[in-house]
Amino acid sequence: MSTIGPEIERLIQLLAKLPGLGPRSARRAALDLLKKREALMQPLALALQDAAAAIKTCEICGNLDTASPCALCRDSRREGSILCVVEDVADLWALERAGVFKGRYHVLGGALSALDGITPERLNVTSLLARVADGVEEVILAMNATVEGQTTAHYLLDTLAASGVKVTRLAHGVPVGGELDYLDEGTLSAAFKARRAL
Numbered sequence: 001m002s003t004i005g006p007e008i009e010r011l012i013q014l015l016a017k018l019p020g021l022g023p024r025s026a027r028r029a030a031l032d033l034l035k036k037r038e039a040l041m042q043p044l045a046l047a048l049q050d051a052a053a054a055i056k057t058c059e060i061c062g063n064l065d066t067a068s069p070c071a072l073c074r075d076s077r078r079e080g081s082i083l084c085v086v087e088d089v090a091d092l093w094a095l096e097r098a099g100v101f102k103g104r105y106h107v108l109g110g111a112l113s114a115l116d117g118i119t120p121e122r123l124n125v126t127s128l129l130a131r132v133a134d135g136v137e138e139v140i141l142a143m144n145a146t147v148e149g150q151t152t153a154h155y156l157l158d159t160l161a162a163s164g165v166k167v168t169r170l171a172h173g174v175p176v177g178g179e180l181d182y183l184d185e186g187t188l189s190a191a192f193k194a195r196r197a198l
């Protein structure tokens, strides 16, 4: 691989860190970018730079936006008494695409995993409890149907029990092992509407 030069080598190494891209697809992506330098590579580099400079993590919900609090937290038309807890911003995006939820979100920043050393302290749990204590009536647990997601949901259910808040979770329609981001909007919408109390 010494024939391709350090700049391209570095580009490939960085691309290979992206989810879903192994070394092979990273090489193909790098080559494609180099072939489309003006049409794709330079606009992409600019977009990356702009996003890196402008995007903030919302101090309230953990969403990504150009402002903190984010547009969803600032939107007074959204129901403040219902909180939908998701693992990741991608799940928030999936729910927004489905357009089923008009309350507010809380992004945990991951799911509990003993294997990966993800403990409750590494997730945005303290801020969730603070928000719940501040006049929330229903918490919807919208975790992925994975082992980690379900472990997290059980943990949150236990942790929220003392607050007396109503806790619901997404119903049927989320297949075992399913991640919200991969569900079509109809399935997600059905799972949301049929959520059940815990």
Ligand SMILES: [Zn+2]
Pocket: 058, 059, 060, 061, 062, 063, 069, 070, 071, 072, 073
């Ligand atoms: Zn927010």
